[in-house]
Amino acid sequence: MTRTALVAAVLVAALPTATLPTAALPQPAPGAPPIREADAERLANLDAATGIALRQLVVEGDAAQVALARAALKGDAVPADAADLEGEWNCSMTKIGGLLPAVSYPPFRCRLGRDGDRLTFDKLTGSQRTRGTLQMSDGRWVYLGSTFVEGEQPMPYADFPEVVDISTGETLPDVGVLELTGPDTARITFPLPYRESVLNVLTLTR
Numbered sequence: 001m002t003r004t005a006l007v008a009a010v011l012v013a014a015l016p017t018a019t020l021p022t023a024a025l026p027q028p029a030p031g032a033p034p035i036r037e038a039d040a041e042r043l044a045n046l047d048a049a050t051g052i053a054l055r056q057l058v059v060e061g062d063a064a065q066v067a068l069a070r071a072a073l074k075g076d077a078v079p080a081d082a083a084d085l086e087g088e089w090n091c092s093m094t095k096i097g098g099l100l101p102a103v104s105y106p107p108f109r110c111r112l113g114r115d116g117d118r119l120t121f122d123k124l125t126g127s128q129r130t131r132g133t134l135q136m137s138d139g140r141w142v143y144l145g146s147t148f149v150e151g152e153q154p155m156p157y158a159d160f161p162e163v164v165d166i167s168t169g170e171t172l173p174d175v176g177v178l179e180l181t182g183p184d185t186a187r188i189t190f191p192l193p194y195r196e197s198v199l200n201v202l203t204l205t206r
Helices: 003-014 037-044 046-060 063-073
Strands: 087-097 100-104 108-115 118-123 128-137 140-149 172-182 185-191 199-205
Touching: 037 046, 037 172, 046 063, 046 087, 046 100, 046 185, 046 199, 063 087, 063 100, 063 199, 118 140, 128 172
Parallel strands: none
Antiparallel strands: 087 100, 087 108, 087 199, 108 118, 118 128, 128 140, 140 172, 172 185, 185 199
């Protein structure tokens, strides 16, 4: 078993295993793809994943790694309309827990746009990318997309099967929550990504 697979197995064992009832799944906006049940469970475990990631950080991390995570997670969420979010952003990924207590990457270019009634999101540069849509669900912006590497074509979120084989490539379902934290700051928090980490935080600035 690879280290990544071992981390994933430990996380599965540590988190609640109860499946959300269908009625509890976030309801898609008109025209938006329905959320996969596995991704609804990842969203439901956002707080638990954050706790596991931060516990590892406190036990294993040094002061610099703690500072990286603190910078990524600081700022309370404020109400956000689509108009508040559209435009060009700089975005920097911080990965917390899993293979390392915390690691951050240099800023890249991202864009929030509009496709009819939905918001779209693209990480435009860097070797690891994500593309998808955002929908308002239960009072928060939920991101449904595809993570992929530069040079690959992302799979439309609606085309992912319920069970994915992570050994076949880097194109995998992404799910997260976008929060506006100020006039020119925001973040997308991705709980339990399929590879490397326990919690990914994409910090947006402009």
